[in-house]
Amino acid sequence: MIPLLERLKKDILILDGSMGALLQGRGLPPGYAPDLWNLERPKDIQAVHAEYRAAGSDILLTNTFGASRRRLAEYQAEGRIREINHAGVELARRAAQGKAYIAGDIGPFGSTIAPFGDTTFEEAVGIFREQASILAEAGVDLIAIETMFDIQEMRAALIGVREGAPGVPIMAFMTYNADGITDSGSDPETVAAVLEGFSVEIMGLNCSVGPEAMLPVLERLGRATHTYLGIEPNAGLPVHRDGKTVYPLGASEMASFAPAFADAGANIVGGCCGTTPDYIRLISKILKGRPPRLRTPSPHTRIASRTRVVPIGAGAPFVLIGEKINPTGKKLFSEAIAEGRTDMIVAEARKEAAAGAHALDVNVGVPLVDEALMMEKAVIAIGNVVSTPLVIDSSFASALESGLRIYPGRALVNSVNAEDERLEEVLPLIRRYGASVIGLLSGDDIPEKAIDRMKNAEKILKAAERFGLSPRDIVFDTLALTVSAVQEASRQTLETIRLLKSEWNAHTVVGLSNVSFGLPMRKTVHDTFLAMAIGAGLDGAICDPYDPLLHQTVAAASLFSGRDPECRVFITKAESWTPLVPQGEKGAAAGSPAPGASPATPDRPLTTRERI
Amino acid sequence: MIPLLERLKKDILILDGSMGALLQGRGLPPGYAPDLWNLERPKDIQAVHAEYRAAGSDILLTNTFGASRRRLAEYQAEGRIREINHAGVELARRAAQGKAYIAGDIGPFGSTIAPFGDTTFEEAVGIFREQASILAEAGVDLIAIETMFDIQEMRAALIGVREGAPGVPIMAFMTYNADGITDSGSDPETVAAVLEGFSVEIMGLNCSVGPEAMLPVLERLGRATHTYLGIEPNAGLPVHRDGKTVYPLGASEMASFAPAFADAGANIVGGCCGTTPDYIRLISKILKGRPPRLRTPSPHTRIASRTRVVPIGAGAPFVLIGEKINPTGKKLFSEAIAEGRTDMIVAEARKEAAAGAHALDVNVGVPLVDEALMMEKAVIAIGNVVSTPLVIDSSFASALESGLRIYPGRALVNSVNAEDERLEEVLPLIRRYGASVIGLLSGDDIPEKAIDRMKNAEKILKAAERFGLSPRDIVFDTLALTVSAVQEASRQTLETIRLLKSEWNAHTVVGLSNVSFGLPMRKTVHDTFLAMAIGAGLDGAICDPYDPLLHQTVAAASLFSGRDPECRVFITKAESWTPLVPQGEKGAAAGSPAPGASPATPDRPLTTRERI
Ligand SMILES: [Zn+2]
Ligand SMILES: [Zn+2]
Ligand SMILES: [Zn+2]
Structure with a gap:
């Protein structure tokens, strides 16, 4: 396979869909850590990957979203962090059969960073660094940082991943609320600026509010950055029905957004919670082989x-x-x-x-x-x-x-x-x-x-x-x-x-x-x-x-x-200004007008004809 | 001979001295127009030219200083203007024997131009144009406009000469008072600017107050213009002694200024009232063959x-x-x-x-x-x-x-x-x-x-x-x-x-x-x-x-x-200024200083070290 970043120059790539939904279908108990199945039920994990691969996924996310030391500790599994992540990569690779890129998946580490939480920034960095380094060692093609609500945690993750997995491309996805703002209050343009600071290879958004509300965020990112973009929406906002969590959007409804995603500049499209291989198959059908939209780099710092x-x-x-x-x-x-x-x-x-x-x-x-x-x-x-x-x-x-x-x-x-x-x-x-x-x-x-x-x-x-x-x-x-x-x-x-x-x-x-x-x-x-x-x-x-x-x-x-198209900013600001005069003077300018003189400047511009 | 302007690139040239003094020696009655002798006593005129030529003059001024229609009319000789000027050129040429340039000499036209006098500007132009055209026809190498006190008359002369003698180089000399100002109130820099407007080939000064007071004017011209410079001083300010006009400076005293003239940038040096071939011989000895000082053109308009x-x-x-x-x-x-x-x-x-x-x-x-x-x-x-x-x-x-x-x-x-x-x-x-x-x-x-x-x-x-x-x-x-x-x-x-x-x-x-x-x-x-x-x-x-x-x-x-070396102009002007504030405000700036804030700008500049 040609390197991922080369491939992205030519093609829109298809990501996979939800792992959780399919594992529940295979018996994963509610509240149980899916990551542990990498060791306990490897065939199921590989099978899910294979289903997505068959549905058209060009990139498979490893089943390691919660496989950081801090999250695994909730299940007393922190001692097996290495095995779990290695297994996650290996299972995806087997399913890929050389036909899909493997993205080592990293999710939030499970606590909040100081000063709002009690984990120090460097502790958080260390947690991300450790997982990234294992994933890199296991041979991923890229690392995906997903479902981040807090820009500060994203920063810790980016530092940790760069240090743990130097040279490995990063796909960094934040999760936005319906108003286009993250939980930490960051809008897409701000996120783009912060992520560009780390030279992430791909940025984007996943999970949350579903494709309709996510599209405008993607569009804003598309205007804000020239970095490759990815999107991975939920199948709509989840609702509770008959005691179960249900996602309202069907596969074809979801897939109907795919062209708009491409128009907004998406380079990678997949699905998050509530999506299945059916969704991916439809999205793949629409987008596969389609060239990405070229975006012009903004020259600004x-x-x-x-x-x-x-x-x-x-x-x-x-x-x-x-x-x-x-x-x-x-x-x-x-x-x-x-x-x-x-x-x-x-x-x-x-x-x-x-x-x-x-x-x-x-x-x-x-x-x-x-x-x-x-x-x-x-x-x-x-x-x-x-x-x-x-x-x-x-x-x-x-x-x-x-x-x-x-x-x-x-x-x-x-x-x-x-x-x-x-x-x-x-x-x-x-x-x-x-x-x-x-x-x-x-x-x-x-x-x-x-x-x-x-x-x-x-x-x-x-x-x-x-x-x-x-x-x-x-x-x-x-x-x-x-x-x-x-x-x-x-x-x-x-x-x-x-x-x-x-x-x-x-x-x-x-x-x-x-x-x-x-x-x-x-x-x-x-x-x-x-x-x-x-x-x-x-x-x-x-x-x-x-x-x-x-x-x-x-x-x-x-x-x-x-810097002020059509003078709009100047005209607006000038409304609150008064002319500057020498201190102590009340009137306009020094000296009184000569007899018969007009105001300091004529009331209309002289035409060129008048001036020559 | 190589063209005058070519020659001036390499050599300081020597002009002649007073014609009047020598003609009086040959019997010219006081108050009689010397120009008439071009026809009446041609041998004397030619002899004086020859004396100057022998003394070292590279340029001979024709005996036509007063040979304009208006001046000749004072002697009812305006009908012979053509003959007089032609003869003037011919006599100088015979004396030159191909070894000196002939400068057709033009002096003031004898009245004042409107609005101060009653001759219109165009009448004056016409008078100069007529004489210049005859001199050009007679074959001068250049035309000298001499002893002008009024910048406006000089302007009329320049326009007249350019129109009457197109293509003939002009040497334009004003006469300055002891304070370095002409009768019309113009200082050397102003004269230089006006004369440059007419692209005169040579500018300078003659007659009047003698070499000592004229040297500073020459120096100012030397700084003010890149045009070739000429100087032709009197032998000092004339005094009356025993009923005769006597010039106080001897030949060697006069000649002692020659090096300073050269240092100031003079390209042409001669003598005016009171000077004789003795003066010219000494000046010639000092300056002949000396290269002129190069002056850098000012780029300004x-x-x-x-x-x-x-x-x-x-x-x-x-x-x-x-x-x-x-x-x-x-x-x-x-x-x-x-x-x-x-x-x-x-x-x-x-x-x-x-x-x-x-x-x-x-x-x-x-x-x-x-x-x-x-x-x-x-x-x-x-x-x-x-x-x-x-x-x-x-x-x-x-x-x-x-x-x-x-x-x-x-x-x-x-x-x-x-x-x-x-x-x-x-x-x-x-x-x-x-x-x-x-x-x-x-x-x-x-x-x-x-x-x-x-x-x-x-x-x-x-x-x-x-x-x-x-x-x-x-x-x-x-x-x-x-x-x-x-x-x-x-x-x-x-x-x-x-x-x-x-x-x-x-x-x-x-x-x-x-x-x-x-x-x-x-x-x-x-x-x-x-x-x-x-x-x-x-x-x-x-x-x-x-x-x-x-x-x-x-x-x-x-x-x-x-535009303001060492900030001097700014500092001087600022003494009379008060800071500009928004109209209606008495104090310095909008907003009051924050607690503990210093004045709007620190009292000393931050060093680079402090800023990094
Ligand atoms: Zn999700
Ligand atoms: Zn997801
Ligand atoms: Zn004189």
Whole structure:
């Protein structure tokens, strides 16, 4: 067989249906762990696989959905985890007879991760890692992570699987409610962003509410990501009838959705609870041999909280990253952090979010403070009050890691630069936690010329590639230097933005406030610089979100940078603005109009004819 | 002999000295026209030329300084203008014996041009044209226009000489007072800009205050222009001693300045009143065979009033062209113009100049008004109250011409576009009057894409070349279109600016106010656009100079575009500014600081180390 990922380029593949329903038919008692049958009733398991294979399944899910140490422990079977998973793979393989791919199936581990549950994130990672490593050893073609309700558990699973089964493709399915949101509050776009952070080979959705309600979620995923997509619906929402759980949708009703799935971009279609080989046979008949719909990759870097995604890049709204959660130069703020208090952090986060920041930089760097511990506390505390995605900002890798680990989204890390030591320390964290990173274009020194900053960008890019990251995982900080100190270097920042955009279509941010240091009228200086930088292609800025001029500048600059189609955002925002005037003045502008002068600008545009 | 202009590339050339002093020695009575001796005492004239030739002169000035129709009429000799000038050339040529270039000499025509005198500009042009045409016919190698005190008379002379002696190189010398200013108030930089408008082959200074005071003027010219330079000083300021006019500087004193002249960039050195072959012999000894100093051409377009020059281009201060002298949409203003009154124009000009406009657009287009007449009146009236250079703006070539003719500087014309008819109508006027022109990048339509606007720019450039203009005579208007109407086209304006700058190092302006038409917060929109455009390389804007935000934006953007070395201009201007706040607010910014928050920006810049 050709490798799965090659095959997916050409064909829509058919997954299998429910194992549980068929095993119950073969006598599996309610409440008994199906996974144990891999050892106790191997012929039944193999037979079910064979039925699905015969019905047209190109991929067979092993009977190991609950075969993690924690789930098996519920049946005192944790000691047989290795046998059970090996047997699961072997039985599927026998049934496949070389004509189907074997997906090692992994389900939720059975508890909740801290801070909401009592399993630590790393414990959860370890549970997933163990099962994945056994499945990989047994020789699966891919690993399926299924029926995840909690994005944080999915993250733990992805880290565990990548570590336990390196090089094995991952198919990652979340389960959504009828409103298109997971139990953890994540919408499809957010999930797509988080999963892309881990470079999952296939993402999708399974179980839950049935094909009709799942179709819109699939469609949203199809627009949100270029990753291969899979869908595995229940046969409708289960109902209880005569003391039994019944699924309302028949095989042909279910199969009638198959063309729509394909249109939405599905690459893999199967069935979940309530489906049988009959369902699969019909779906297979409709889709087999059909080429998948091509989807265009979005060029954006997407960062996400648990519930909100923010794209960064050309055409996306300009991203304001609030700089206020930072103790530098703030006495009370520093003291609060030193005392381990998050109250001021939380207050600032609320305020920045209310002021319109699209992401929040979180820096808790205070001397002698356990920054790793404080970062974890801060990330949790902020996540409880705002849904704005976070930028984890520390010079300590340990603090970056504790923040990334606990963060139930796709964070941006501030930052690496082109120094070897920093690259080797930080990039593995970005890879492990599926994050994205700001690549600061400094190295051993800060290059004056754009061309030398490009060399640092190239070094960062190559290092990122070496650690398994893609260019889309990096947002470059082009170094907005203090203009009053290094004027030409500051100007070269604009040229650097332009080069990164025109040569690589790379995404860029700058730390804005530094630019104006040492000058009067600082806001005027850095907001004007910001407009120039947006004109050069800048995608976001780390800045003071409380500055009203900044918001106006960004909205106006967005008009001329492809970030506000038909000026809609500007017009809407302007409704709540008043014109800016020199402080102390009540009227419009300095000076009174000359006799007979019109308002400052004519009431209609001059035509070209009038101007020539 | 190789052509003069070829020779100047390699060698400093020596001019002759005073003709008058030597002729007096040969019996020329005080008050008698020396030019008449070309016919009456030809041997004496030829002998003086021969003396200078023997002393080392590479260029001989013909004895025709006063041989214009108007000057000869003072001696009832206007009927012999042809003979006198022909003889003047012939006598110099005989003396030269093929070893010196013959410069047909032209001095002031003897009256003052309107509006200060009663000779019309075209009458003056005609007088110069007539003499130049005779000199050219007689076969001079170049024409020297000497001892001009009034820049407007120089303009008339240049137009006359170009028309009377097409293809003959021009050496144009003004005479400066001890303060480095001409009688008409023009400083060397302004004169250089005006003379460059006529592409004079050599410019410089003669007569007047002697070498010591003239050297700084030469040095300023050397920095202001890449045109070949000539200097021809008096032997010091004349004094009266024993009833005779005596020049205080001896030959060796005068000659001691020769090395400094060469260092300042002089290509041609001679002597004026009070100098004799002895002077020339010493100067020749010092400079002959010495290579001229190379000067780097300034890439700027320079526009000028009679007394002030404004450069346009990269590195020069950003140019604000006031848009207020324009009757469009202004009832009272239109009525004033319709009544032939200039009072409102003058008031607006004063106010725009006071508001900091660097140039003033002058548009007097009111239906049924004689626009040519009104333009002339407006240009004169404005020139009486402000020294700001003017932009002559009309859709009628007749109005452009009447404005250009009367304007004693180097105007910018608003505008041509890429339409054949307009190009053929306007470009000859630009050439004749030594003006510069805005090239609007529209043609039969307004191209959306930058690349298509570049095609219009190329068409304009080629047409300009055909009419004898250089790329430096053109400032392109990249068409700042209304963003709410044609958003992508408006964005392409920025790309057009970038292309013009990066591919041709061309100069660009936009008409700013149009951009924001139809949107709320118009100033925010067009000032933000302006910052973006300056970032893309924009050199100037036609705009509302009364908008305080605009001035702050321009000053701040100048920091990042190489237009304000060491931030000096910004810091100085900021002293008189107050921060901009939303209208109605007294305090700094919206929202009050969070507990423990520092001021909006930290008191010191974060180091790169702190940021990573
Ligand atoms: Zn299910
Ligand atoms: Zn299922
Ligand atoms: Zn003289």
